[in-house]
């Protein structure tokens with residue numbers, strides 16, 4: 276019984292990691308850009324939501340709704356004015372630029388919000404739980420997981436059912452030929468990064484409600500996101516969810532055996548999957 | 563003239579591929595550009611479409627300098643390209659490959675999904691499979707249909723017969739009269755001289771980055787083409 280409970284908690288935790296990773300996966304899938312500031316952008320969005328809730332006394336979900344379009348514009352501008360200039364055959368410049376952004380964001384947030392640990396108040400939702408018969412789970416983890424699935428379904432709908440998604444896929448396949456279709460690849464990249472920042476805002480909402488955060492923890496979140504994306508198979512969103520779940524379950528199982536093993540167990544699971552399937556669980560057909 | 567190049571030069575790094583090319587295309591006209599492998603035909607089309615950016619005045623569309631515009635802007639002016647090697651999008655189905663051709667620009671005109679499927683009926687049957695799962699000839703049909711979907715004013719075709727069996731080439735060229743009749747001005751780049759002359763009003767021959775012959779397709783002599791194509795005295 277305790278094992279079922281542990282595994283269910285792990286699966287639900289995987290939802291949070293999938294949320295961390297979905298934006299990363301989206302951007303990598305479209306423009307082969309690895310954004311090293313992704314974790315810090317999640318923390319930045321969490322501070323933005325916190326600021327909106329505390330300033331206007333708003334519910335955090337409403338605050339996230341306000342933060343999301345702002346983050347879209349910031350993401351769009353980041354891509355349009357910075358990252359598009361360094362994208363090219365050489366993968367090093369974008370890595371260096373996003374690494375620099377990561378450092379700058381951490382320092383900026385330290386100045387603006389201090390090193391104190393913060394949390395987005397979620398009211399009664401924080402401790403509410405529901406009895407599912409075999410196991411009792413918290414509303415918050417359940418809601419996180421459901422949101423992760425909704426985000427992935429939503430992104431897949433955009434990808435496979437809209438003209439914008441068609442342009443995303445075409446540009447990802449071949450930007451030069453996409454431009455012969457009248458599509459501006461750099462404009463598509465900017466929209467994609469904007470969209471990724473909306474996903475980042477959603478991830479930040481749950482991160483901030485479920486745990487304490489401070490300006491320095493972004494890179495640690497980034498590692499889980501990376502691992503989820505890589506073992507899922509680069510560019511596959513459902514694979515990213517599967518990757519998140521594997522890491523989540525490994526962590527809760529590890530913690531059940533010995534609390535000190537939680538983090539290590541996640542990393543070991545990552546390495547094991549990578550050994551067995553070097554291209555991830557659901558690799559893209561074309562690459 | 564709907565499209566003109568003026569003393570067009572182009573280079574890949576230090577390597578010069580075009581040395582002052584002048585070609586012109588009138589509305590509704592079909593022009594063939596022939597020449598051996600490496601003559602610079604694809605480079606010419608890439609310069610027109612903006613994949614290679616040049617000095618503005620080197621390419622004119624309706625008299626306006628477009629040589630420095632990016633490819634997406636050139637396309638939106640109504641200049642569509644069937645690129646060498648077809649270049650279908652592997653992540654898109656046949657139908658999506660067609661749709662994306664008319665997604666950003668869709669001028670009024672005869673071409674839409676239904677009329678492209680009428681032109682190439684096999685594509686309707688295979689519309690849901692990935693474009694790259696088709697045979698070479700069918701892929702070429704998708705590439706042509708994709709370019710037609712925007713109802714372009716100028717259609718540029720880069721070696722649409724390359725690598726295809728003669729019967730397949732015949733099928734594809736059988737569609738050319740209907741494409742011409744729809745009103746687009748067309749440039750066909752070919753190594754297959756006979757095919758090119760069969761559809762063209764005028765012909766240019768290129769060799770080593772220069773135009774070596776410009777003549778009406780109906781009256782040009784084999785000797786003149788031979789000389790211009792291979793650079794030998796006629």
Ligand SMILES: Nc1ncnc2c1ncn2[C@@H]1O[C@H](COP(=O)(O)OP(=O)(O)O)[C@@H](O)[C@H]1O
Nearest residue numbers: 574577579597598599600601602603604605606
């Ligand atoms: N991407 C490229 N980089 C360097 N040289 C190129 C490139 N593409 C073509 N060339 C060179 O430019 C010349 C013209 O090529 P191209 O325009 O493709 O000829 P064609 O289409 O007539 O066969 C050739 O000598 C070719 O080797």
Ligand SMILES: [Mg+2]
Nearest residue numbers: 603604646721
């Ligand atoms: Mg060529």
